[in-house]
Amino acid sequence: MFVQIDFNSDEAIYIQLRNQIIYGIATSQLQEGENLPSVRDLAEHIGINMHTVNKAYTMLKQEGYLRLDRRKGAVIAIDINKLQAIREMREELRVILAKAFCKNISCEEAHEIVNDIFSEFERG
Amino acid sequence: MFVQIDFNSDEAIYIQLRNQIIYGIATSQLQEGENLPSVRDLAEHIGINMHTVNKAYTMLKQEGYLRLDRRKGAVIAIDINKLQAIREMREELRVILAKAFCKNISCEEAHEIVNDIFSEFERG
DNA sequence: TACCTGTTATATATTCAGTATAACAAGTAT
DNA sequence: ATACTTGTTATACTGAATATATAACAGGTA
CATH class of the missing domain: 1.10.10.10 (Winged helix-like DNA-binding domain superfamily/Winged helix DNA-binding domain)
Structure with missing residues (x-):
């Protein structure tokens, strides 16, 4: 493990x-x-x-x-409720991005980080 | 308040x-x-x-x-340590985006949500 | 002087996290 | 059938975190 x-x-x-x-x-x-x-x-x-x-x-x-x-x-066994997943994700992102915005992290920079992390998954 | x-x-x-x-x-x-x-x-x-x-x-x-x-x-009074902020953000995003990926939320959909939330800030 | 700040110190009740045993129902292997 | 595995439930305990309640202190303001 x-x-x-x-x-x-x-x-x-x-x-x-x-x-x-x-x-x-x-x-x-x-x-x-x-x-x-x-x-x-x-x-x-x-x-x-x-x-x-x-x-x-x-x-x-x-x-x-x-x-x-x-x-x-x-x-x-993944049970997908996409609407609910999106709703939850939105709430969690709101706090994280508010912090980011206060610390002068731009929307573009946030996108780059999202891309970075997603690439960790897609080349799995 | x-x-x-x-x-x-x-x-x-x-x-x-x-x-x-x-x-x-x-x-x-x-x-x-x-x-x-x-x-x-x-x-x-x-x-x-x-x-x-x-x-x-x-x-x-x-x-x-x-x-x-x-x-x-x-x-x-905002004290900006951008490098640290990015590091922390990355760690928090990793968990959220892993959940999103498991629930079939695409990278593009994640970007849309990020844009949505950022627009809440920028038109403040 | 009287009043307002944040700050610190105790004490207490409640909840949550984690551990420790123990037992149960249902399935598998021999 | 027997022994063993699975998740599940119940109970009890410790320690930490949350939230409350009083009280007091140092520094600044009116």
Whole structure:
């Protein structure tokens, strides 16, 4: 597994875990239909509690990134609600871009950064 | 004041307050040199504790959005460290755009949303 | 002097994060 | 059938973060 938890971060462990799995999907390190480790195995591997992993998995399920199957365990399965995704993205971007604008980052510069990051995904 | 706190939100009050002040600066509702209400007045107005407002102000000071002056109180004063701002923005964008990419939002669609939000600022 | 600023210090209640055990239902492998 | 795996649920505990409540202090203003 590729997960790397920063225990000194102010971000909760289960949020870091969720973000890294989403990033793994975006970069094709994790693909539709692929299995994630069981909550117990991943917890063991990272060195954290089972429930912390379960919290991340449950959140990812709720957000439409995976399906939890009694037979196969946690399986990557994207459920796309594009309108809702756009609405959420807009709200999150509003804060980030407001900060950027205050710090003299131009719209063009923001576009460049967006392109940079998207290229990380598309050449996955 | 324009602040509107959602007490049912999962976002901390002082974070909501900070975000709205940054948004207010970006949209020119608050301008360089302008005074914010005193921590006691704003707390009274919103109906929250003085320390919660103080926490938001202290954070905004730390992040370079205002100066705290014993004479004038809290004054909008942007301290620009563009390189750092870009670095932080990049990290935050990475998570948001990974989510977007998983939900089939294209790079072009992301650009449109960025343009939309920037236009909220520039016509302030 | 009286009043206003931000600031600091305590104390308290509540919620959240993370851990620790334990058990359960359902499926798989032997 | 037995043993083992899966996610899931329940309970209990610790520690940290959030928010509140009083109180006081230093520096500046009217």
